[in-house]
Structure formats: structure tokens, C-alpha cells
Amino acid sequence: MNVVRAWIEERLGLRAVTAFLEKKEVPRHKHTFLYYTGSSILLFLGIQIFTGVLLAFYYQPTLAEANASVVRIMTEMPLGWLVRSVHSWSATFMIALVFVHLLGIAFTKAYRKPREATWLTGVLLMGLSLAFGFTGYLLPWDELSLAATKVGTNLPKALPVIGTWLTQVMRAGEDVTGDTLSRFFTVHVSVLPLAVLAILGMHLFLVQRHGMSVPLEEERRKVKGPVLPFWPNFAFREAGVWLVLLGLLLTIAVLSAPGIGPQADLMAPAPEGIQPEWYFLFMFQTLKLFPARVLGLNGELVAVLIMMAGMAALLLLPFIDNRPFERKGKVITLLAWAGLAYALGMSIWSLL
Amino acid sequence: MKLPSSLFSRRAFLNGLIGGWLAALGAAFIGPLLKYIVPPTREPDQVSVPLEEFKDLAPHTVKGFSWGNKPGLLKKTEEGEYIAFVGVCTHLDCNVAFVAEQRRFYCACHEGWYDENGLNVAGPPPAPLRRLAVSIEGDALIIKKRV
Numbered sequence: 001m002n003v004v005r006a007w008i009e010e011r012l013g014l015r016a017v018t019a020f021l022e023k024k025e026v027p028r029h030k031h032t033f034l035y036y037t038g039s040s041i042l043l044f045l046g047i048q049i050f051t052g053v054l055l056a057f058y059y060q061p062t063l064a065e066a067n068a069s070v071v072r073i074m075t076e077m078p079l080g081w082l083v084r085s086v087h088s089w090s091a092t093f094m095i096a097l098v099f100v101h102l103l104g105i106a107f108t109k110a111y112r113k114p115r116e117a118t119w120l121t122g123v124l125l126m127g128l129s130l131a132f133g134f135t136g137y138l139l140p141w142d143e144l145s146l147a148a149t150k151v152g153t154n155l156p157k158a159l160p161v162i163g164t165w166l167t168q169v170m171r172a173g174e175d176v177t178g179d180t181l182s183r184f185f186t187v188h189v190s191v192l193p194l195a196v197l198a199i200l201g202m203h204l205f206l207v208q209r210h211g212m213s214v215p216l217e218e219e220r221r222k223v224k225g226p227v228l229p230f231w232p233n234f235a236f237r238e239a240g241v242w243l244v245l246l247g248l249l250l251t252i253a254v255l256s257a258p259g260i261g262p263q264a265d266l267m268a269p270a271p272e273g274i275q276p277e278w279y280f281l282f283m284f285q286t287l288k289l290f291p292a293r294v295l296g297l298n299g300e301l302v303a304v305l306i307m308m309a310g311m312a313a314l315l316l317l318p319f320i321d322n323r324p325f326e327r328k329g330k331v332i333t334l335l336a337w338a339g340l341a342y343a344l345g346m347s348i349w350s351l352l
Numbered sequence: 353m354k355l356p357s358s359l360f361s362r363r364a365f366l367n368g369l370i371g372g373w374l375a376a377l378g379a380a381f382i383g384p385l386l387k388y389i390v391p392p393t394r395e396p397d398q399v400s401v402p403l404e405e406f407k408d409l410a411p412h413t414v415k416g417f418s419w420g421n422k423p424g425l426l427k428k429t430e431e432g433e434y435i436a437f438v439g440v441c442t443h444l445d446c447n448v449a450f451v452a453e454q455r456r457f458y459c460a461c462h463e464g465w466y467d468e469n470g471l472n473v474a475g476p477p478p479a480p481l482r483r484l485a486v487s488i489e490g491d492a493l494i495i496k497k498r499v
Binding site: 151153154155165169172173174177267270271272274290298299300 | 391392418421423439441443444445446449463472476
């Protein structure tokens, strides 16, 4: 055994990595639970990749076959309904955890110097997660997914200069057609996964490079607070969290498998009661309420510009909030709470 | 005039030159790529539908036809004239439905309403439905883009 280990070590030099993990420590304080959110996202990402590959074995991204092949997966393939259900629910779990992860970091201001780059890669990863959700929603190719995709891909059109072109890039042409479906499939199963792996690599590297951030009140205490060794203590606890989440996921997936609507018809009117996935509801409600014209401008353009400004502010938060614990930082915290309340309120309103 | 010393070091000059070449090379690759990812648009200049199918349309009712990839809606007026719309909401591109009882067009996506002449009357739509020109030629209805 030792011979094999020595042979591997001579060639890979993994000692540096294991030595790092051996002395890695996780601080203990009342916000320690936030540290579990990151690794739980990884769990669900793994499940997404695994079940996604399984779905792609039978899914056919064409106008004629897309809807039918999903129906076939659900009705004919052994346990196919469960694979699709887990993929769909795990997406929801993952995005919910991404939000919790982000909010936990935002409100403990863990993005403060020197972790700005970690935050940037994190927000990009959230954007990619949402893009996964958006592209995946079209693939079953039913009435709802067609209407949602038409709206979503039409939004950039409101932007000046590049808007129309952006919409055409997303749709593969003027309209949502079979070409849109193959484009969304390719992006969903190949472009986004590659992008996620690259940025995730950077994100994880940066987290290790800087070590776990601790909340300010801990940082201000001059003495070092209690810590937990990462290996094996913290990893063991993480395994417990993973098991609970996995049980929860499977239970919900079995009890509440998603259905599928009638095949999308490019000529049919939009169906009643269309709704995007839950994480886009607040945007959906905003668009519904926005008047056609605001201060003489196209209302849609104003809505899209406000959303883009919001996204830019989120991405650049560590640079905007550069004095996190002074007056300015407190104002920003209040604004963040207001933004969160807005998103929650709008989402709930759209469900009423 | 002869300068006492060069404004550029040789290295800065060569770096700029090579950088410029690389940028031009990159642009030469990216240009065609950007062209490739947007296929040519396929909106028709005109479509022709058999008059037979639309002859018996009652006033204030609507029947669909294909305007390229988009739904077209053909309506007969009280006077027996045909008017045609692109049946796509001007708000965010969802297909609209004609609600016969109310003589209005309705978009389910964000609750937009148009009157029977395609005028946006309620909800978020910023503009009327797009009109198309209709003419009868022999036993066909010719529907064209309005100029």
C-alpha cells in the first residue's frame, strides 16, 4: 500500500493538497451554518450533472420529438419519471441554496476586502445557474415553456442599439422556432456546464486561498475564536447535512413529480395562467405592472434598464459597499433589505 | 528635425505592433462568427391563402393563417372587408387570442387587451397589433406587409 502511495505521490505530488486540507480550520460562531450552504450547492450541482446526463440519453431536441421524448422518458423509461423529477426539483433546491448562500454572504458582508473577486465569481455563478434554469425550462417544449421563452428572449429587444441583435442571438432568428430549441439545448448541456466548471474552479480556489470569512464581530475580537478542524470534523457534519438534503429531495421528487403540458404550437395563442419558474416571478410581476409608457419612455425599456442596473449593483456590491461598517455600509444594508422585501413581495403577489 | 532620443522603446513599439496584429486577427475571426450565429430572418413579404377558406367568415370573427413563423389573424368587418393582423402581442411577443364575446384581442402572458381593430386598450402593450394589407386576387387572398 505504501509503495503505491509513494508511487502516486512521486508523480502527482498531492501532498501539498492533503497537507492543506489537514490543517484547514472552520471558525465556529453563530453564523457557522452559512458555511454549509456552499457545499450543499455543490451536492445539487453534482446531482444536476448526473441526472442531466441520464435525461440526455433519451431526450431529442427537435420540434417534432422534444415534447414526445420527454413524455417517453416519463412513461416508458424505467424510473424515467423519477430522473426527470429529481432533475427538476434539484434545480429548485440548488437555486434556492444559491440565494441563501448569496444572502448570507451579503448580509454578513463577507465580500469585504480581500474577497471581492470571490464575490464576483459567485455572482457570475448565480447568473449561470439562472441561465441553466431559463434554458432548461424550454426543453420539454410545451405551451407554457414556449410562452415563457418568448417573453424572456423578447426582453433584450427593448435595449437600444444591440437589443434586437441580442434577441436574435438568443432565438436563432426573429422568432422562437426549432432552431431556438436546439440552441437552448446546446447552451444548456454544453456551453453553461463548461462555463460553470471554469468559474467554479476559480471560486473554490479563491475560497481556499482566503480561508473562511468570519463575521465582523468575530474579526474584531482580538483573540482567535473557537475552530473546528475541516477534516474530519467539519466534513463529517457536512456529510450529515447532505444526507438530510438528499432525503428531502428524493421525498419531494417522488411525491410531487412535474407534469408536462401539450406540445407547443408556434401558432396557438399563449395559454392562460402562464408563469415562469419561481425565481423569475418577481421580474414577471414587475413586467405585468409596468405601464406601457413611463415619463415618455417605453415602459418595457425602463423596466429592463432598472433590472440591469440592479444586476450591475449586485455584481459590483463589494466596490460600492467599500466602507461596510460605517454609515454608508449601513445605508446599503437597509437598501439590500428593501430590495429583498421587494423581490419577495412581488413573487408572493404574482401567486395570488 | 531629429529627436535626441526615440519616443518609443523598441520593445514598446514591437509589443504594440504584435498586439495590434493579434487584435486584427481576432476581429477577423469574430466578425464571421457573429454573422454565423444569427440566421437570416424569414419573415415573408407576402402570403397567399385560398379565398374559399375565409369566404364564409362571419363579421366580427377571426380566423388564423400562417404569417411565416408567426400566427396571422384575419378578420372580417361589418362591411365585409378583410383586415389582417400579426397575432403577436406588441408587449413581449406572446401570441394573442381573439375573445369573440368581447370582440377584443387578449394576451394571456401579461393581460394585455386590444380592441377589434387591433388598438391597444388595456394592460402593458405599448402599441397596436401590427396590421397587414389584404387584397383579393382571383380566388386567393393576398396578405402583404404594409408599406
